[in-house]
Structures are given as C-alpha cells and as structure tokens.
Amino acid sequence: MTVRRTVATAHRVLRQLRHDPRTVALILAVPAVLMGLLAWILHGRAGDFNQFGPPLLGIFPLIVMFLVTSVATLRERTSGTLERLLTTPLSKADFVMGYALAFGLTAVIQGLVVSGLSFSLYGLHVSGSPWLVVVVAVADALLGTALGLSLSALASTEFQAVQFMPAFILPQLLLCGIIVPRSQLPPALHWLSDVLPMSYAVDATRQLSTSATVTSEFLLDIGVVAMFVVAALLLGAATLRRRTQ
Amino acid sequence: MEPAIRVEHLQVIRGGRTVVGDVSFTVPSGSLVGLLGPSGCGKTTLMRSLVGTQIVAGGSVELFGQPAGSPALRSQVGYVTQEPSVYSDLTVSENLRYFATVLAVPPTAAGRVIGEVGLGRHTDTVVGRLSGGEQARVSLATALLGSPRLLVLDEPTVGVDPLLRRDLWILFAALASSGTTLIVSSHVMEEAERCQRLLLMRDGQILADDSPEALLASTGSTDFESAFIALIESPPT
Numbered sequence: 219m220t221v222r223r224t225v226a227t228a229h230r231v232l233r234q235l236r237h238d239p240r241t242v243a244l245i246l247a248v249p250a251v252l253m254g255l256l257a258w259i260l261h262g263r264a265g266d267f268n269q270f271g272p273p274l275l276g277i278f279p280l281i282v283m284f285l286v287t288s289v290a291t292l293r294e295r296t297s298g299t300l301e302r303l304l305t306t307p308l309s310k311a312d313f314v315m316g317y318a319l320a321f322g323l324t325a326v327i328q329g330l331v332v333s334g335l336s337f338s339l340y341g342l343h344v345s346g347s348p349w350l351v352v353v354v355a356v357a358d359a360l361l362g363t364a365l366g367l368s369l370s371a372l373a374s375t376e377f378q379a380v381q382f383m384p385a386f387i388l389p390q391l392l393l394c395g396i397i398v399p400r401s402q403l404p405p406a407l408h409w410l411s412d413v414l415p416m417s418y419a420v421d422a423t424r425q426l427s428t429s430a431t432v433t434s435e436f437l438l439d440i441g442v443v444a445m446f447v448v449a450a451l452l453l454g455a456a457t458l459r460r461r462t463q
Numbered sequence: 464m465e466p467a468i469r470v471e472h473l474q475v476i477r478g479g480r481t482v483v484g485d486v487s488f489t490v491p492s493g494s495l496v497g498l499l500g501p502s503g504c505g506k507t508t509l510m511r512s513l514v515g516t517q518i519v520a521g522g523s524v525e526l527f528g529q530p531a532g533s534p535a536l537r538s539q540v541g542y543v544t545q546e547p548s549v550y551s552d553l554t555v556s557e558n559l560r561y562f563a564t565v566l567a568v569p570p571t572a573a574g575r576v577i578g579e580v581g582l583g584r585h586t587d588t589v590v591g592r593l594s595g596g597e598q599a600r601v602s603l604a605t606a607l608l609g610s611p612r613l614l615v616l617d618e619p620t621v622g623v624d625p626l627l628r629r630d631l632w633i634l635f636a637a638l639a640s641s642g643t644t645l646i647v648s649s650h651v652m653e654e655a656e657r658c659q660r661l662l663l664m665r666d667g668q669i670l671a672d673d674s675p676e677a678l679l680a681s682t683g684s685t686d687f688e689s690a691f692i693a694l695i696e697s698p699p700t
Contacts, residue, residue, distance in 0.1 A: 226564035230553070237552045237589060298548030302605070305514050307537045308565045460532060461518050463477055 219311035227308070227316025228323075231290070235324070245286060245324060249278035249332040257340035264341070271342045272351055272423035273396055276358035277416065279328050281387055283359045287321055287366030288379045291454075295370070300458070310455040317367055318360065318451055325359030346426035350436075354426070357443050358419045364450035365415075371457030390416035395424075415446035465528050467492045467613055467644035468513060472522035475508050475667075482508045484667045485522070490646065490660070492527075492612075495639040497658030498648040499687075505667040506648040507545060510615050513646070514542040526613055538566060541606030545617045547598040551591035555582055555601050558590060559608065566609040576604040579634060581627060596622040603631075614638065616647045620654065632657040652687040663691060670694045 235242055253275060260267040294300040303313060333352045336342040344351060369386060373379040393403070393411040400411050411417045422439035429436070468490035475483040483505045490496050498506050511517035512524050515532020524531035526540060549558045559573035577586055580600040585593060590601055603619050616635075620628045632654075635645050639659070647658070655661050655675050663671040663678075671678055671694055675687070684690035 222567075223565055226561055230550070230557070230561040233557055234550060234552050297551070298544050298546055299550060301516055302542065302544065302548040303565065305516060305537060305540065305542050306562070306565050306609075307534075307567065461516055463518055 219309050219315065223308050223312040224315045224319065227312055228319035231317055231320035232323070234290075235320075241286070242324075245282055246328055246331050248282055249275075249328060250335050252278050253332055253336050253342075254340055257336075257342070264343070267341070268343050268427060270396065271336060271340075272344055272354075272427050273394070273420040275332060275336055275342075275351060276355045276419050276423055277391065277394075279325060279332065279355055279359035280362035280416070280419070281383065282328070283321055283325060283362035284366045284387060285380065285383055287317065287363045288370045288373070288382060289376060291317065291367055291370040292373055292376060292379045296374075301462075304458065304460045310458045313458065314367060314451050314455040318363060321363040322356070322360050325356045325363065328359060329355035344426050345428055345430045346432070346436075350426050350432070351423065354419065354422050354440065354443075357422075357440060357447070358416075360447050361415055361419065361443055361450070364447045364454065367454035368450045368457060371454070387416075390414045393417065394420040396420060415443060418442040418446070464492055466490060467494070467527060468646070469525045470513075470522070471524075473509070473512055473519060473524060474521040475505075475512060475517060476520040477508070482667050483512065486667070486669050487522075488662060488669060488672050490644060492644050493639055493642045494644055494659050495635055495657075496644075496646045496660045496662060497655055498646055498662045498664060499652060499655055499691075500648075500650065500664030500670075502650050504664045506650075506664055507617055508667075509664070510542070510617050510646070510648060513613075513615050514540055516542075538609055539612045541609065541611035541614045543599075543602050543606045543614075543616045543619055545621070547590075547595075547602035549590055549598065549601045549605055551598070552589065554587050554589050555593075555604075556586045558601060559604060562605045563608050568609050572608050572610075576607040579607055580604045581630060594622075596624070596627070599623070610643075612643060614643060614645045614647075616645065618648055618650070620649065620651075652691055655687040663694060665695060 256271060256274060257267055329352045333348060333355055337348045369382050370379055373382060393407060393414060394416040400408055400417060403411060418439045422436055425433050425436035466489040471487050473483055473486045500506055508517060512519050513531055526536055529536055555577060556573055559576060560570050563570050563572050577583055580603050582600055590598055599619060606614060620631055635647060639645055658675060660674055661678055662669055678690050682690040682693040684693055
C-alpha cells in the first residue's frame with residue numbers, strides 16, 4: 219500500500235462525484251430532510267424526538283452511504299476498471315482505503331449538515347456533546363461505506379446490489395433497539411442483535427442522549443463500531459480478486 | 464535473448480468447456496504479433512491468461528521469464544480490454560492523470576499519450592460523451608502511459624475509421640521498432656498484413672504461427688481470409 223496511490227484513488231472517486239452534482243446533493247440532503255420530517259412527525263413531543271432523533275441521525279447516513287458505495291464499487295467491477303487497476307501496481311488496500319477516504323470525507327460533510335440542522339433548526343437536544351453525535355454519525359456513514367464495499371462482491375448486477383439494502387440493513391434496523399429495547403427481545407434475537415454493528419451505533423447515541431459525560435460504555439460502543447468498519451474494509455479488500463474465471 | 468512471451472501447454476476451462484486447449488508458443492521481444500480468429504475462438508481468454516487475470520487449468524505462461532501476473536510484471540505490461548475500461552464519468556485527462564499516479568509515471572505522460580492516440584481535441588471532454596471508438600482510444604492511451612515492455616491489446620481497432628486505424632497500426636509498428644512487444648487481437652483478417660507475425664486461432668487452438676508472407680505462401684492464397692479457410696479445411700499435418 220502506498221499513500222500516493224491511496225490518495226490518488228480517493229481524489230479520483232471525489233472527482234467522479236463532482237461530475238455528478240445531483241448525487242452529491244442527494245447524499246447531503248436526504249438524511250437532513252428525513253431528520254426534518256422526523257422532527258415534524260414528532261412535533262410537540264420533544265421527548266420522543268430526543269429519543270428517536272440521535273440514533274436515526276446516524277442510521278440515515280449509514281443507509282445512504284451503503285447504497286452509494288455498493289453501486290460505485292459494483293460499477294468498478296462490471297466496467298472492467300477494477301480488473302485493469304488490479305493488473306497495475308495498485309494494491310487492494312490502496313483501492314479499498316481510497317474509497318474509505320473519499321466517502322469518509324463525504325460522510326464528515328454529510329454528518330455536519332444533518333447534525334447542524336438537527337441541533338439548530340429541528341431543536342434536537344442531547345445531554346452529551348453534540349460534537350460526539352457528529353462523530354457517531356460519521357462513524358455510521360463509514361460503516362455504511364465499509365459494508366457496501368464488502369457486500370458488493372456478492373452482487374453481480376445493480377438490481378442485486380440495491381436489494382442488499384433491505385436484505386442486510388433493514389433487519390439490523392428492526393433489531394437495533396429502536397422499536398423494542400434490545401434487552402426485551404426474545405433471547406435468540408438478543409444474541410443476534412449482539413453481533414450486528416448497528417446495535418452498537420444505536421447504543422452509542424443512546425449514551426449521548428442520557429449522559430452528560432463521556433461514559434466508558436460510549437467508548438466501548440464506538441470502539442465496536444470502529445472495529446466493524448475495519449473488519450468490513452479488510453473483508454472488502456479480501457473479496458478483490460486479481461484472477462477470475 | 465529471453466522471449467517476451469513463453470506459453471507452454473496452456474489450458475483454460477470455463478464452465479466445463481475447454482476455451483483454450485493445450486496452446487504453446489513463444490514471442491520474441493520487440494515483435495508485433497497479430498492474434499487473429501473469429502469471435503468466440505478464445506482470443507480474449509488467451510490474452511487474459513497472458514496478463515494474469517485468468518484462472519488457468521494447466522500449463523504455464525511466462526513474460527520476460529516471470530510467471531504471468533507476478534507483482535514485478537505489473538508495471539511492465541499494459542493491457543487493453545475489448546470494452547473500454549476507463550471511467551466514463553471523468554474527463555480524458557482526469558482518467559489519464561489518475562492512472563499515471565497509479566503507475567508512478569510523471570503527469571506529463573498524460574499529454575504524450577493523448578497525442579499518440581489522436582485525442583488532443585478531447586482532453587477535457589467527459590469520456591462518456593465520446594464515441595465508442597474514441598473511448599477505446601482513451602483506454603489504449605491509459606495502457607501506453609507507463610511505456611510498458613509488453614502491450615496486450617484486445618481488438619483496439621474495432622469501430623475506428625480507416626484513417627485512424629492506419630495511424631494506430633503505424634503507432635504499433637513504431638512502438639515495436641523501439642523495442643516494445645505487442646500482441647494485438649482482431650477478427651478482421653485484413654489486419655494480418657500489418658503484423659510481423661500471426662497467430663491464427665480457432666476453437667481454442669492455434670492453427671498457425673507464422674509470418675504473414677509465409678502463411679500466404681504455404682496455403683497458396685492471395686489474401687488472409689482464404690488462407691484461414693485453407694488452414695481450416697486442410698490443416699497442416
């Protein structure tokens with residue numbers, strides 16, 4: 219892996235985004251509009267908004283970045299550019315880290331926009347630091363990117379890739395504790411939710427909602443999310459094949 | 464001198480079907496070799512085996528004495544696939560500058576190769592807006608960036624107008640005379656006369672491995688189309 223090739227790959231991915239301003243607008247606007255919608259739905263029920271707002275503030279970017287990355291990497295696979303890159307000195311890590319870097323930067327901007335609007339215009343309130351909410355939102359978006367990179371290897375068409383969202387993300391949404399607290403789930407489902415990354419992302423924001431200081435549980439939760447990001451990126455690199463049938 | 468390509472008993476099986484069956488040949492450095500044969504005869508699979516992206520069932524492929532696909536070869540081999548494998552949502556120069564960094568060549572190389580493939584007017588055009596033939600040339604330009612020792616070109620002249628096709632063959636000949644080895648595939652038999660050596664392929668087998676002149680003489684033909692037919696109907700024993 220070389221820094222120069224990784225940065226060049228990130229730069230190239232960002233340039234591709236710049237040629238597609240509508241996608242950039244959607245990445246930045248969709249989570250922000252959805253949070254606004256949630257605030258409106260829960261109008262006059264500030265307690266509910268403060269309960270459901272923070273976890274969804276991370277989950278919306280996760281879903282958006284998962285879809286964008288899945289399709290972007292699938293396009294590299296089907297257009298032959300990935301095969302070409304893998305005949306050059308570019309390493310698999312350069313490729314995966316280039317994407318993570320480019321979409322990570324996008325996620326920072328996205329996280330700042332959606333959090334900024336939520337805490338000002340939508341009136342969201344948490345006990346902890348709003349900046350830590352931004353950190354969790356960015357970590358969630360990175361998780362979406364990393365999962366998209368690794369899972370896109372299982373898809374051979376864009377039709378399949380977009381269906382991985384309902385197949386892999388929606389079950390996590392059901393099990394992450396937003397609908398029913400994880401402790402009240404049937405034992406088998408509780409264990410299942412223990413191995414799913416979104417559960418920890420939601421737990422982290424719950425810590426921020428209720429506690430004014432940085433708790434050790436928060437650090438553990440955000441650490442687990444970071445580990446899932448690293449594991450998914452490693453898996454993503456492992457799915458790249460220089461030789462194929 | 465060490466040959467640029469040495470293929471011995473190469474066999475590729477895909478989906479239970481033998482796509483390349485027991486193929487052996489060598490290509491000396493600095494030669495311009497045409498790989499000719501009908502669509503579906505195994506040309507692309509053979510080329511993918513050369514660059515090391517194809518899973519092979521048996522035999523060996525060596526480039527400059529090293530097994531195909533080994534890391535040391537990655538900066539020495541340029542490969543152009545049949546479909547243009549460049550980013551259609553980037554401009555010509557953005558594509559080339561990215562690949563220049565990947566190949567660790569100076570960004571000035573981008574300007575040089577744009578000139579070589581005659582795309583000077585389209586430097587800042589988004590690749591997706593170019594015609595099919597122009598996109599193929601962007602893909603070719605990308606392979607020329609690193610001044611590789613071996614160029615593997617899969618049907619680089621498809622959909623290119625006759626004038627430009629002539630210019631590309633002049634470029635290929637110039638590259639060969641400066642020491643680059645080129646293997647160029649085509650399903651158009653007339654392109655055979657542009658090559659120094661021909662590999663004629665059919666149903667995963669090499670039917671002939673000879674110079675264009677010798678091939679015409681041995682089959683008693685005046686054009687390559689009839690030479691090919693003669694080889695199929697009465698294979699040399």
